[in-house]
Amino acid sequence: MSVYKMKLTWLVLLSMILAVRSQEEIVAVPEGLVATQRPEDTLKIAALNERLTNAENDVKECKTSLEAMTAEKQQLTDKVKHAEDVGDAAQKAAKEEAKASVKAEQQLAEYKRTHIEALAVEIKARELAQREVLTERENRGKLAKELQEHKEAVDLLKNEMAKEMTKTLDIRDEAKKVKSELAETLASLEQLLIDHKELKAVHDQALDHLAHPMLADYLKARGNELGVMRPELRAALEKARAVIRVPEDVAKAVAQGKDVLLQSHESLRSNVIPFVGDKHASTVTLIVISLLMAPPVYAVVLFVRGLQRRLQAQHFVLVLNFLAMCFFLAMGISSILFHVDVLQSVQQGNPATYTLLQLMILAFFLVHLGWSVVYGLVVTPTNVQIGQWIHILVSLAIITHYYENIWSKAMLDQDHQVHVGTFFLYALVYMLGLVPAMLAAAYTKVESKRS
Known part of the structure; x- marks a missing residue:
């Protein structure tokens, strides 16, 4: 752009110089005189005119170029303005983008921080979960052991229950046998009652014939049959023997007392033998023991009499x-x-x-x-x-x-x-x-x- 301006400037200056010189030559010819033109001057003038024409052509071309360049300048100016507007818009967009980038970086930093905290919490949660898993595994192991023990205990209980059921069945069988035996006993008891009634009837009939010589033996034999102990009395005797038992310490004390009495009796008898002889030793010993027992017996009698008065x-x-x-x-x-x-x-x-x-x-x-x-x-x-x-x-x-x-x-x-x-x-x-x-x-x- 600057080159074209310089060329245009030089051409304008050259055209002005040529115009001034031509005017000076015309002015220098006196009036009424016909200028004598020399061939050199004509050549010069022609050359100058040619140069002027060339210059004018160049000026026209330069003007045309200047107009084109002015239009191009205007276009370029418009483009520069558009580029500046685009640059301003781009700068604004870049600023906004920078702000958004900064905000995004802040958000990214915040996200990273929260993500790191979340990761830390998740790591802690995972560690806690791992601990809980380990604890759960230990508990499962313990529960498995306890379950095994319970299974063994249940198996033992099942075996014991099976044994008890077997015993129960045996007891039921025995109970059935006892019931059958009891039924037989009751039947025999009823039969005995019937026999007793019959014997009583026979006894009543026999009372009317006491003169019969075989009656005494007959009544004795039937009396032995009737004299069997009643079932409740027999059971009471057996229960009394089972229930009323002397304690072991009392039995030992009684046995020791018997031993002491026997030893005392033997000692007394051995002391009496030298004086009365072996024949009368037992009698004398009995008399001495009676004399020794007389005071406590007398005291007991006095106590009973006094109690009887009251x-x-x-x-x-x-x-x-x-x-x-x-x-x-x-x-x-x-x-x-x-x-x-x-x-x-x-x-x-x-x-x-x-x-x-x-x-x-x-x-x-x-x-x-x-x-x-x-x-x-x-x-x-x-x-x-x-x-x-x-x-x-x-x-x-x-x-x-x-x-x-x-x-x-x-x-x-x-x-x-x-x-x-x-x-x-x-x-x-x-x-x-x-x-x-x-x-x-x-x-x-x-x-x-x-x-």
């Missing part, structure tokens, strides 16, 4: 009736409160204790009946004596009822079917048994006051 017969009757009343009241009330029969509960829970209890109750009944009979014989007022004998008869009925319905079934390991109200009836009877003894005591006090 305690009268009605006191024992009162105590026995009161104990029986309290016992049967306790049994009835306990059965009602606990909704279970006390006797059956003891029988099922502890058969040995139940057997001992039944034996003690029967012994108590016998002691009470015996002492009541004695008291009924010695009591003085007639009305009290009649009341006492009525109570004895009712007590005998109670003993018979208890023996048939409770005691015999207990000895045969059977459940009784007695209602709870029966115990209250027993208690009422023994409570009424207190009345004769109390009346006798009151009569004794009145007689003592009168005397």
Whole structure:
């Protein structure tokens, strides 16, 4: 662009110089004179004109080039402006892109930081998960061991259950056998009862023919057959032998006492032999032992006499009736409160204790009946004596009822079917048994006051 401007400038200057020179030559020719042109000048002028024409052509070309260059300049200016606008837009876009890049870098840094933190948390979580997995594996190992142990224990229990089931089946078979034997025993018992009735009928018939010579032997033989012990008494005897046993320490003490007595007897006898001889040694030893035992026996007799003065017969009757009343009241009330029969509960829970209890109750009944009979014989007022004998008869009925319905079934390991109200009836009877003894005591006090 600058080269074209310089050329155009030089051409304009050259055209101006040529124009000025031509004007100077024209001016220098005087007026009215025809200039004499020389051939050199004509050549020069022609050359100058040619040069001028060339210059003008060049100027035209330069103008044309200048216009083209001006248009090109305008285009270039427009392009430069457009390029500047594009550059400004690009610069703005670059700035915005730089800002976005910076923001993206910040976001990327933040993302990297959060990603690193997340990775750290994930690593910790993985470590924790690995620890939990290890712990879970250990727990699974322990559980597997425990499961194996439980399986072994279950197998053992299954074996034990199989053995117990086998034992149960054996026990059931034995129970069936026992039931069959019991049924046979009951059948034989029924047969024995039938035989007993028949023998009783024969006995009744035989009473009418006592003059027969073979009757005594016949009755003796049949009496031996009838004298067989009843089943409940036989069972009671066996249970008493099984339950009532002397403790080992007591048996040892008794054995030691026997040894001491035998040694003392032998020592005394050996000391007596030199004086009386071997023939009379036993008699003298017995006499000496009797003399030695006399003081403690006399002391016991004195104690009993003193106790007899203080305690009268009605006191024992009162105590026995009161104990029986309290016992049967306790049994009835306990059965009602606990909704279970006390006797059956003891029988099922502890058969040995139940057997001992039944034996003690029967012994108590016998002691009470015996002492009541004695008291009924010695009591003085007639009305009290009649009341006492009525109570004895009712007590005998109670003993018979208890023996048939409770005691015999207990000895045969059977459940009784007695209602709870029966115990209250027993208690009422023994409570009424207190009345004769109390009346006798009151009569004794009145007689003592009168005397």
